[in-house]
Amino acid sequence: MTFGGAVGSAVGRMGRRVLYSTPGLRGTAARLRPRACVLMYHRVAAVETDPYGQAVHPERFREQLAALREQHDVLSLEDLVRGLHERDYPDGAVAVTFDDGYADTLDTACPAAAALDVPVHVFVTTGPIEAGAPVFWWDELAALGSEGYGALHDELRQLPSLARDARLDELRAGRPRAARDEAGRPLTVAELAELARLPSVGIGAHSVTHPALASRPADEQAAELGGARARLQQLTGLDIGLVSYPFGKEPDVGPETRRLAEEAGYHAAFMTVPRALVPSSDPFGLPRLAVHDWPAERLLGRIAEVLGPTPG
Numbered sequence: 001m002t003f004g005g006a007v008g009s010a011v012g013r014m015g016r017r018v019l020y021s022t023p024g025l026r027g028t029a030a031r032l033r034p035r036a037c038v039l040m041y042h043r044v045a046a047v048e049t050d051p052y053g054q055a056v057h058p059e060r061f062r063e064q065l066a067a068l069r070e071q072h073d074v075l076s077l078e079d080l081v082r083g084l085h086e087r088d089y090p091d092g093a094v095a096v097t098f099d100d101g102y103a104d105t106l107d108t109a110c111p112a113a114a115a116l117d118v119p120v121h122v123f124v125t126t127g128p129i130e131a132g133a134p135v136f137w138w139d140e141l142a143a144l145g146s147e148g149y150g151a152l153h154d155e156l157r158q159l160p161s162l163a164r165d166a167r168l169d170e171l172r173a174g175r176p177r178a179a180r181d182e183a184g185r186p187l188t189v190a191e192l193a194e195l196a197r198l199p200s201v202g203i204g205a206h207s208v209t210h211p212a213l214a215s216r217p218a219d220e221q222a223a224e225l226g227g228a229r230a231r232l233q234q235l236t237g238l239d240i241g242l243v244s245y246p247f248g249k250e251p252d253v254g255p256e257t258r259r260l261a262e263e264a265g266y267h268a269a270f271m272t273v274p275r276a277l278v279p280s281s282d283p284f285g286l287p288r289l290a291v292h293d294w295p296a297e298r299l300l301g302r303i304a305e306v307l308g309p310t311p312g
Contacts, residue, residue, distance in 0.1 A: 034091040035276040035307045036080055040244075040288040041098045043184050044109040051142040051149075055184075056293045058108050065116045067296035068094055072303070077121035077242065078202050080277070081268045081286075087279050092307060097121045097270070097288065099206055099244055100136060101129055102184045106195045114200055122195060123206035123244040123270075126231045127161065128186040137164060137210065139183035144171050157247060160220060161209035189235060196236035204242035205229050205266070212252040213245055221257055226264040241267045248272035248288070258284035276307050 042054035044061045056064070068074050073090040075083075077097055083089035096113065098105050101124035113120050128136055135143070138153065146152055152171070156164050187195065196203050205228035207213065213221045225243060232240045243261055245253045248271040261269040261284050268283045275287035289306050291299060 032087070033278050033280075034087055034089055034093070035278055036075075036089060036091075036093040036095065037303045037306045038077065038080070038095045038097060038270065038277055038286065038288040039303075040270075040272060040290045041096065041109070042100055043102050043104055044112065045102075045104045045184060050293075052138070053292050056291065058112065060293055060295070061109065062112050062116070063296045064291070064294070064299050065096075065113060065118050067300055068096075069116055069118065071300055074118050076119035076200075076202060077204075081242065081283075084277070084279055084281070084283070094303065095119075095121065097123060097204075097244065099123050100125050100210070101187045101192065101206070103187050103191060104184055106187060106191050110195065110198060110201055114198070117200075119200040119202070121202040121204055121242065123204040123242075124192065124228070124232060125186070125206045125208070125210045125246070126228045126235075127208040127210075129189060129192055130231065130235075132188065133186055135183045135185060137168065140168060141171070143183055144168075144175060146171055157210075157212045158215035160211070160216065164209075164211075192235055196238055202242070203232060203236055203238055203240065204244060205232055205240055206244050207246050210246045212247045213257045214252050214254040218256060218260065222260050222264065225257075225261050225266070229264055229266065241265075242270070243268075244270040244288070245272075253285070258282070274302075274306050 041056060043056065044058055045055045046057050047055045072092055072094040075089060075093050075095050077095045080089055080093060080095045096118055098109060098120060101122060105122055110120060125136065137156065141153060141156060156167060159167065195201055207224040208227045209224065211224065213224060229240045243266045245257065253271055258269065268286055270286045270288050272290055273287040274289045277287055281287065289302060
């Protein structure tokens with residue numbers, strides 16, 4: 001960045017602080033630069049072991065949603081994305097999303113959300129669903145209980161799907177079948193169609209086989225992004241316009257990945273970066289806050305941290 005650019009950036013930050021902190025100007029700030037927070041869930045389930053910290057207990061989930069309804073405007077993800085360009089959404093709005101496509105999203109999460117009038121958007125990994133896989137590959141790895149598990153996970157997420165499957169076969173060799181009872185299973189194709197018919201549920205893509213996209217060549221990234229969109233459109237009859245990137249942080253999502261998402265026909269894409277979504281956010285690098293099994297008060301506090309100073 002040049003000296004002039006750095007000065008301009010500093011002045012801009014100073015101006016935003018003044019705008020959000022000065023009485024009488026905060027309401028103007030909210031209209032000019034409304035902030036939103038997109039939440040990312042994975043599972044809603046009561047489990048004893050949760051190696052990835054992804055599961056939220058069903059009762060805790062209901063408490064979180066009730067607190068969101070009380071404290072925030074909760075929008076569908078589609079409405080929030082549509083409102084970005086025109087700044088046409090309430091300051092402090094929240095949207096709820098799920099990644100991967102676990103069966104408990106349909107069985108447990110969506111009924112609880114519907115009861116509280118909370119729309120959700122589910123980003124689906126298509127390959128395991130179409131294959132009828134009993135578990136997602138990362139849950140299979142965790143169930144194997146391998147030594148050096150963290151390094152193995154980092155290795156596998158960067159492999160193409162066939163090489164990953166072969167590596168998992170090597171890890172399974174000579175081991176008793178690992179318990180999978182608490183790992184959760186992917187949706188079936190029929191369950192995906194049922195999920196897509198629910199009135200308060202949107203469907204988006206989350207790749208075909210869930211690799212770290214930027215670690216793969218451009219043609220493989222394009223196939224993961226475009227293939228997931230095409231198959232979801234065929235399976236659900238919906239126009240799939242939104243995608244979330246697997247392992248959605250840099251360096252697993254780079255400029256090439258964002259470009260390929262746009263070329264695949266999506267009009268917005270989501271990462272896993274805890275920042276406020278604002279009108280100037282990159283539409284192919286939109287932020288989300290990962291949610292864990294937190295008390296509702298902690299979730300509200302994390303959202304407040306992400307949104308920053310509250311206009312009044």
